[in-house]
Amino acid sequence: MSAPLQAAAPGKVLAAQAGAGAGGMFLAMLRRDLLLVYRRRADAITVLVFFSIVVSLFPLGVGADPALLRPIGAGVVWVAALLASLLSLQRLFGADYADGTLEQILLSPQPLALTALAKVLAHWIATGIPLALMSPLLGMQFGLAADALWILTVSVLLGTPILSLVGAVGAALTLGLRGGNLLVALLILPLNIPVLILGAGAVDAAQSGLGAQAHLSLLAALLVATLMGSPFAVAAALRISLD
Amino acid sequence: MLELRNLACVRGERRLFAGVSQAIPVGQLVRVRGDNGAGKTSLLRLVAGLSEPAMGQVLWQGSDSRQVREPFQRALVYLGHASGIKDELDAVENLRAACALAGEPVADGAAVDALSAMGLGGRLQLECKVLSAGQRRRVALARLLLTRKPLWLLDEPFNALDPQAVAQLAAAVGRHLEAGGICVYTTHQPVEIAADNAAELTLGARA
Amino acid sequence: MAKINWFKYAAPATFYPLAGRLAPWFQAMAVLLGAVGLYIGFFVAPTDFQQGEAYRIIFIHVPAAWMSMFLYLLMAAYAGLGLVFNTRLSSMMARAIAPTGAMFTFLALWTGSMWGRPMWGTYWVWDARLTSELILLFLYIGFIALQAAIDDPRRGDRAGGVLALVGAINVPIIYFSVKWWNTLHQGSSINLTRAPSMASIMLWGMLVMALSFWAYSIAVILSRVQCVIAEREQRAAWLQALGAEQG
Numbered sequence: 183m184s185a186p187l188q189a190a191a192p193g194k195v196l197a198a199q200a201g202a203g204a205g206g207m208f209l210a211m212l213r214r215d216l217l218l219v220y221r222r223r224a225d226a227i228t229v230l231v232f233f234s235i236v237v238s239l240f241p242l243g244v245g246a247d248p249a250l251l252r253p254i255g256a257g258v259v260w261v262a263a264l265l266a267s268l269l270s271l272q273r274l275f276g277a278d279y280a281d282g283t284l285e286q287i288l289l290s291p292q293p294l295a296l297t298a299l300a301k302v303l304a305h306w307i308a309t310g311i312p313l314a315l316m317s318p319l320l321g322m323q324f325g326l327a328a329d330a331l332w333i334l335t336v337s338v339l340l341g342t343p344i345l346s347l348v349g350a351v352g353a354a355l356t357l358g359l360r361g362g363n364l365l366v367a368l369l370i371l372p373l374n375i376p377v378l379i380l381g382a383g384a385v386d387a388a389q390s391g392l393g394a395q396a397h398l399s400l401l402a403a404l405l406v407a408t409l410m411g412s413p414f415a416v417a418a419a420l421r422i423s424l425d
Numbered sequence: 426m427l428e429l430r431n432l433a434c435v436r437g438e439r440r441l442f443a444g445v446s447q448a449i450p451v452g453q454l455v456r457v458r459g460d461n462g463a464g465k466t467s468l469l470r471l472v473a474g475l476s477e478p479a480m481g482q483v484l485w486q487g488s489d490s491r492q493v494r495e496p497f498q499r500a501l502v503y504l505g506h507a508s509g510i511k512d513e514l515d516a517v518e519n520l521r522a523a524c525a526l527a528g529e530p531v532a533d534g535a536a537v538d539a540l541s542a543m544g545l546g547g548r549l550q551l552e553c554k555v556l557s558a559g560q561r562r563r564v565a566l567a568r569l570l571l572t573r574k575p576l577w578l579l580d581e582p583f584n585a586l587d588p589q590a591v592a593q594l595a596a597a598v599g600r601h602l603e604a605g606g607i608c609v610y611t612t613h614q615p616v617e618i619a620a621d622n623a624a625e626l627t628l629g630a631r632a
Numbered sequence: 633m634a635k636i637n638w639f640k641y642a643a644p645a646t647f648y649p650l651a652g653r654l655a656p657w658f659q660a661m662a663v664l665l666g667a668v669g670l671y672i673g674f675f676v677a678p679t680d681f682q683q684g685e686a687y688r689i690i691f692i693h694v695p696a697a698w699m700s701m702f703l704y705l706l707m708a709a710y711a712g713l714g715l716v717f718n719t720r721l722s723s724m725m726a727r728a729i730a731p732t733g734a735m736f737t738f739l740a741l742w743t744g745s746m747w748g749r750p751m752w753g754t755y756w757v758w759d760a761r762l763t764s765e766l767i768l769l770f771l772y773i774g775f776i777a778l779q780a781a782i783d784d785p786r787r788g789d790r791a792g793g794v795l796a797l798v799g800a801i802n803v804p805i806i807y808f809s810v811k812w813w814n815t816l817h818q819g820s821s822i823n824l825t826r827a828p829s830m831a832s833i834m835l836w837g838m839l840v841m842a843l844s845f846w847a848y849s850i851a852v853i854l855s856r857v858q859c860v861i862a863e864r865e866q867r868a869a870w871l872q873a874l875g876a877e878q879g
Contacts (some may be wrong), residue, residue: 221513282507
């Protein structure tokens with residue numbers, strides 16, 4: 183079972199020497215998904231371009247007055263991050279559903295919730311982290327101060343995994359449905375309102391001198407709670423959708 | 426051994442079949458027959474545990490397969506219409522990912538050997554999107570050469586294969602049965618599989 | 633020898649006539665209580681010294697808001713039961729509750745905005761309660777849209793169950809985050825504490841109206857669940873016949 187690898191060609195990241203243990207399969211799934219993201223880089227980049235376009239539309243819509251832009255900057259970046267994350271949810275299970283891989287995932291002896299978590303983690307690495315890294319750049323367009331930019335980055339970094347986790351439930355529930363994309367937005371956006379309030383609120387609080395500690399702590403607490411519950415909901419939803 | 430007990434399947438508002446019962450001992454080859462839309466795929470999915478029966482049970486080694494889900498899934502290979510091949514990965518990556526997912530990780534060498542045996546020797550480094558339908562099918566079927574799982578559920582495994590590949594697959598199924606495995610499959614093509622113990626299960630015979 | 637889950641299929645069949653018998657009684661109760669409640673609200677309750685006559689809309693607004701939240705929890709409870717125990721009737725009940733809940737949510741929003749016009753001089757303010765109510769409406773619509781998009785009734789029931797449970801867990805989180813957001817951004821807008829003598833008759837009016845809304849909801853939900861059962865009856869009928877011939 184653990185025969186030495188043959189000379190691996192470049193790009194063969196999929197070297198899963200792992201045993202049949204759940205941890206090994208978790209890593210194998212994560213590696214496979216990240217490799218797929220890497221081979222389909224254009225998709226991930228599209229999400230980032232979408233993110234920056236949406237953010238850039240706001241000054242054009244409301245006017246370029248810095249006094250007007252500074253207070254709405256964090257909110258705009260956050261709403262755009264919410265939409266960008268939503269846009270990329272289609273990728274999460276869509277391709278695996280279409281080509282039959284999802285059936286194999288359901289039949290895998292590893293707990294389904296764990297596989298789902300691996301896929302969500304890959305989704306976050308591919309979208310959440312880039313969004314967080316880009317948000318200070320976009321925040322600068324709105325004249326946010328340096329410390330506000332820091333808080334913005336941290337809040338997006340803490341909030342996007344929640345978006346991925348909650349979004350995965352919606353993506354799993356709407357697999358294969360007509361107009362599934364639009365439906366996901368309808369199901370998921372209301373559930374993500376607390377993330378938006380806490381994330382954008384953290385920056386506002388920092389700007390008004392209140393300190394972002396409370397917001398960020400609550401966001402972290404929400405992340406932990408979502409992390410506990412969401413994988414099981416995703417697993418249940420996947421079983422239902424493939425029935 | 427595998428036993429189907431009074432299985433019924435409802436899709437949407439339509440009943441596909443009901444009262445399907447069959448005991449399948451070790452070493453038996455079962456061909457599921459039925460017209461288009463009789464529910465052959467639904468039956469295989471139901472046996473695999475992908476969907477819930479409207480009525481009845483699937484028993485594995487005497488226990489309800491839904492109660493012993495984990496050991497049952499460890500014992501099971503299901504290959505459906507969609508073969509789960511990723512366009513962006515090459516044949517070796519695809520095969521290794523599929524095996525890892527099934528809880529039977531294999532090394533590069535073993536994967537290369539299996540794919541060569543399926544006649545894909547020269548195309549291992551190509552992304553699967555450039556392979557033909559039959560070649561992609563072979564990548565998926567190469568898993569059967571590597572697995573040690575006793576229960577095979579194959580939905581139209583011979584689709585898109587050329588005669589040579591059909592013969593290879595038939596031989597692989599024959600070896601599997603000899604080693605004490607079970608194979609339940611559907612096909613529209615008449616294929617000779619060497620089996621000491623073969624049975625048929627016909628759906629939709631009422632009409 | 634075949635194990636047939638009788639409860640699963642027989643329950644809707646026995647419930648169907650029961651629902652038919654009960655619904656008219658609840659209809660009558662809804663009309664009667666509604667008349668009493670509105671009489672109290674419009675004629676017995678005194679004019680408010682600050683808000684004048686406009687405040688009387690709370691006799692519809694407040695009970696509607698109560699109902700919208702109760703019904704969401706009830707719907708989630710039924711949907712959860714259906715998901716966990718695979719009881720078809722509970723999932724049908726959840727399906728039947730959703731439109732009524734959405735209707736009350738809309739009613740609460742509508743009356744709230746009509747009340748807001750004379751009170752705040754505008755039809756809409758981002759008051760915490762109004763905002764939460766708006767989000768609740770989105771949650772109802774999401775549930776209804778998801779079930780409408782799924783053709784297979786069983787998948788629809790179960791998918792709706794997962795969504796309703798996730799939503800129910802989220803409702804308090806949403807409510808508190810909106811409340812918190814609201815206190816940070818603007819002061820609380822109105823306060824309903826009044827002189828005790830007036831509060832008591834007002835409370836009575838609202839309670840009677842709430843009971844009327846309950847009776848109305850039960851009547852409508854029973855009728856709707858009858859429709860859902862009838863829609864799927866054919867399938868249940870063959871399963872029962874099949875069970876009888878093989879059991």
